Amino acid sequence: MASLDHPPGVALIQQDPLFWFFDGNVVLLCHGGIAFKVHKGVLAFHSEVFDGMFRQPLPSPTQAEAADQIIEGCPVVSLDDTPNDIVHLLLVMYGRNQLSSAEEVVYPALAALLRVGDKYGAQAVVQKCVWFFMSMFPATLDHWEDARDYRHRIGFKDHDAIEVYNLLRHIGPSLRWPAPAPHPARSDVRPLKTPLPIALFLCAQLDEDVLRSGTRRADGTPETLSKADLECIVKMQRKLRRRGARIVSQAHTFAFDPKDCERSSSYVDPYADADADSSDEDDRRGCGGEDECEDAYEEYFGERMTDEVEDVYLGGDLFDPWIRARMVEVEKEGHVCGGCMDGMRDMHDQLRRRFWNELPTLAGMAK
Numbered sequence: 001m002a003s004l005d006h007p008p009g010v011a012l013i014q015q016d017p018l019f020w021f022f023d024g025n026v027v028l029l030c031h032g033g034i035a036f037k038v039h040k041g042v043l044a045f046h047s048e049v050f051d052g053m054f055r056q057p058l059p060s061p062t063q064a065e066a067a068d069q070i071i072e073g074c075p076v077v078s079l080d081d082t083p084n085d086i087v088h089l090l091l092v093m094y095g096r097n098q099l100s101s102a103e104e105v106v107y108p109a110l111a112a113l114l115r116v117g118d119k120y121g122a123q124a125v126v127q128k129c130v131w132f133f134m135s136m137f138p139a140t141l142d143h144w145e146d147a148r149d150y151r152h153r154i155g156f157k158d159h160d161a162i163e164v165y166n167l168l169r170h171i172g173p174s175l176r177w178p179a180p181a182p183h184p185a186r187s188d189v190r191p192l193k194t195p196l197p198i199a200l201f202l203c204a205q206l207d208e209d210v211l212r213s214g215t216r217r218a219d220g221t222p223e224t225l226s227k228a229d230l231e232c233i234v235k236m237q238r239k240l241r242r243r244g245a246r247i248v249s250q251a252h253t254f255a256f257d258p259k260d261c262e263r264s265s266s267y268v269d270p271y272a273d274a275d276a277d278s279s280d281e282d283d284r285r286g287c288g289g290e291d292e293c294e295d296a297y298e299e300y301f302g303e304r305m306t307d308e309v310e311d312v313y314l315g316g317d318l319f320d321p322w323i324r325a326r327m328v329e330v331e332k333e334g335h336v337c338g339g340c341m342d343g344m345r346d347m348h349d350q351l352r353r354r355f356w357n358e359l360p361t362l363a364g365m366a367k
């Protein structure tokens with residue numbers, strides 16, 4: 001990076017190695033004295049704010065020179081942004097990043113683009129970022145697992161939750177998920193309207209000392225939480241942990257319904273033909289479905305649920321897939337009858353959905 005002659009009183013100015021066009025006609029000056037010599041027309045084409053700015057007459061070269069606002073004959077626009085954020089925006093504006101390949105779509109770039117894209121009214125950039133953010137922070141629980149994998153794939157780290165929360169809170173109501181169609185079979189599926197409750201949920205998974213000390217963006221810029229936000233998250237943490245304990249306790253409590261248990265003499269097969277041979281029923285008689293299924297559940301599910309697994313839920317990660325995946329596994333293994341395992345899984349799913357619907361309230365936001 002070459003240093004430039006700089007106006008007196010201004011810290012050393014360095015030209016960015018990539019965005020310093022010989023025919024540029026405006027210089028953007030960022031934190032740390034990093035400067036970009038770019039084109040007004042390109043900036044204005046992508047950004048409402050730059051468009052508005054360049055339609056106003058900029059100071060004439062003589063006026064600007066007198067006011068130390070000119071570099072290599074170009075007017076200087078001072079920006080209150082980090083060079084990293086501006087580089088990401090320029091990479092998109094100049095077509096170097098089209099957000100189309102795995103290398104281009106990485107979390108630090110998306111966060112920077114959403115932050116400065118929104119600030120400078122680069123609507124097309126924001127819309128593209130919103131699409132990726134929707135994949136990271138889904139509106140429904142059905143997409144939770146995919147979203148978790150996606151966040152991991154694009155380099156989102158747990159502590160980035162603080163940056164995301166600050167970012168989304170700053171952008172505010174302009175970022176709302178489009179309302180998905182109602183679920184045809186389940187009226188208890190209520191999609192989230194904004195990603196904010198999930199950002200808070202992810203913050204609530206962090207240790208309290210991380211929440212208190214804050215974290216850093218990819219370019220080293222500190223991200224901290226306000227005292228009010230910190231209190232809100234710590235409060236949410238307590239609520240999530242209580243709910244996690246309910247999930248664990250429910251998973252440990254085998255619920256028996258003789259009508260559902262395929263090994264019980266009271267079992268009612270919803271698909272049975274009324275005239276069918278009753279020999280199956282004879283087989284079940286006296287085989288003690290409840291004890292058999294309960295014992296098998298204890299042995300094959302309960303004993304797999306180690307303290308380590310329980311700690312995940314007790315720590316507030318209500319939507320971890322472990323319990324659900326093991327329930328499916330135990331059912332497939334055939335130790336517990338399908339009817340009993342269906343019932344246990346349904347109860348677990350219902351509780352998860354209920355807690356998902358509670359997220360805005362748990363996050364201290366109005367529904």
Ligand SMILES: [Zn+2]
Pocket residue numbers: 260261262263264289290293336337338339340341
């Ligand atoms: Zn059973």
